[in-house]
Amino acid sequence: MSNTEQAPEALRCTPPPGAAAGVEVLEPREVPLGGPRALLVRRTIPQRARTLIGAWCFADHYGPVAVPATGGMDVAPHPHTGLQTVSWLFSGEIEHRDSLGTHALIRPGEMNLMTGGRGIAHSEVSTPDTTVVHGVQLWVALPEADRHADRDFQHHVPGPVRIDGAELRVFLGSLAGSASPVRTFTPLLGAQIDLDPHATITLDVDAGYEHGVLVDAGEVRLDGTALRRAELGYAAPGTAALTLVNDADAPARLILLGGPPFEEEIVMWWNFIARTHDEIVEARDEWEAATDRFGAVEGYPGDRLPAPPLPNAVIMPRRNPLPPKRTDDRASEPVVRRVDAELLYEIAIDGARAGLTAYRDRGDQRIFYHTEVDSSFARKGLAATLVEQALLDARAAGKRIVPVCPYVARFVKRHPEFADATDQVSPQVLHWLEVELG
Template sequence: MSNQERHPGEQRVCTAEDTTPCPDTELLTPREVPLGGPRAMPVLRSLPGKNRRMIGAWCFADVYGPTDISHQAGMQVPPHPHIGLQTVSWLVRGRVHHRDSLGSDQLVQPGQLSIMTAGHGIAHSERTPQDAHPVLHGAQLWIALPEGDRHGPPAFAHHDDLPVLTHPGARLTVIAGDVDGHRSPARVHTPLMGAEVTLDPGAHLTLPLDPDFEHGVLPLDTPLDLLGHHIEPGALLYLGPGRHHLDLAATRGARLLVIGGTPFTEDLLMWWNLVGRDHDEIVRARTDWERARTGHGTRFAPVTGDPGPALPAPELPTARMRPRPPHRR
């Protein structure tokens, strides 16, 4: 299609070597937050950010480690509730024991995907097993469920047969959705993608992208210079729609996640571990959790086999909470 503008402006093509940030990019700086209860482990949280809260349906991104846990408890997250989302657990090193209120009992290991669909309500715990590797390193991401699917039944699936694409000096694992015709077996509910990319020192990879998607690049271990931005591990670089490919290169080698999806069109209210649409819905879910936690409710079943008490919900804010759009307009 021809550009029919009578006075077109200069069109800039951004490459990895550019030192000026591209106009359709935004660097989301992470904040350190405690994960879990009294023995909380610090994580770096880049999504939701202050101005940009989502990338496609991806609404939450934590990176933890690499941390030496040989003399620590590691990850110890007691049973807690979720509604309206899918959790994506991805490990680089170490192991995590997942248990949930469906009776799932799964050891999560590097290169394997555990995806939990909360639907109307689920509870789960995540704990480092006693015989775990001494180093823990990974990411936890959430996918918001659209209106038509968020009230459905909960589910859990574990996949150790993810598609892996290899190129000279590069390896790509398809975690969710489709990448260059290779599809993850994980069930998702909106058009999206997620992949882990590892690059050897000096390697280069051209990653095909869906131009209808917005994307995010999340380094896991080493800093990455991309499209005029210096991205530290745990930070997230947002890329606007319209890109057909992404050129990735790493002088020292790198491991990173690339996520993306069609822009989400629903406003969300995210509070604690709950993703809803309005204040009253969050209040009901919190009340249902507190009743279940003390043995009086039915919405959230107990997490069978977990060794500790469930996590109490925090106090609600004094003012009514409002749903927010995927990005500040």
């Protein structure tokens, strides 16, 4: 599935009052896929509170929606890099075509897994006989060693496994004695769980994994924390069992995701996963130029999806926020460093990026144009520390400071010790910066 958002945003969500320790509730946001009769999906990851669960980096939940009312799903050929896509339906039927030459149907209870690697293109269209579409679309980030892997497509129909109070279909990894034969590049768990009315089940899981429970139907409790439909409950590593409770008179259905924490930073934009801004730009340019990197999708009756415009800023890496405070209740001192490959300064705590200030060099001028600090680190004075160290470094390198960024401008105004190294923001500078950022 293509991510057709033109202006993605991220929300920070926290567990509701009284939530059980270790369970974080992520609320979905609605995203339209397509044109005037767009199919609305509910996206729970990525968001600012949580970028990944294991290597799972994208989760869209959609339907049930009537096809005559919405036009169904019709996603034209579009590209992917650095990921695997996992398609799983509860109802309906979707036709899949890709540049590997695959022509397959996605049906309820049948998993299709496509590997993009260096580049692949595919289309997804609900079939003419489909009256309702309902399912999830999931992405998996590929690790550094395998992110340029060859294109691949796998299909698997997991058999149902009955345990007391629930039925499971394990499409990736292993759970409750059922194992999927599907190949992945990192350890993963993916399963549909249907809970009987008033059922309570406890599942033995890998304590090294983090887990997510996405509720499709009904309401459940994950280790005591209530989850409503379309919400995703996150459980950190360290537990060897998950308890799921359905208190209602009707069945509940959920998707369980898991995997060991994915330690690499990734850059996500549109349908690409990379490691740097420049790799994203390169992939977009090659898609727009119709190079053979992504191949061609045969049999789709229409044009390819054009890539949206790139943002006027450096696309920043994503990683999960820091875990809860360490047992000694102390955090490392913040570290500010210049990241030449990304043209920015970052401030990091315990190795995780907490904020950044981006710049461009124009001759002997260093133009600071954007500063941000993750909301989870707000009100800790990190922005001031970051900007002060960045300006000191720029001055030591013989650069003139140009404070286009409003925060940097305010900082310079409050700290006259930088006045002798600061240039005014001129129309010429603004025009140059606009051209430089595209």
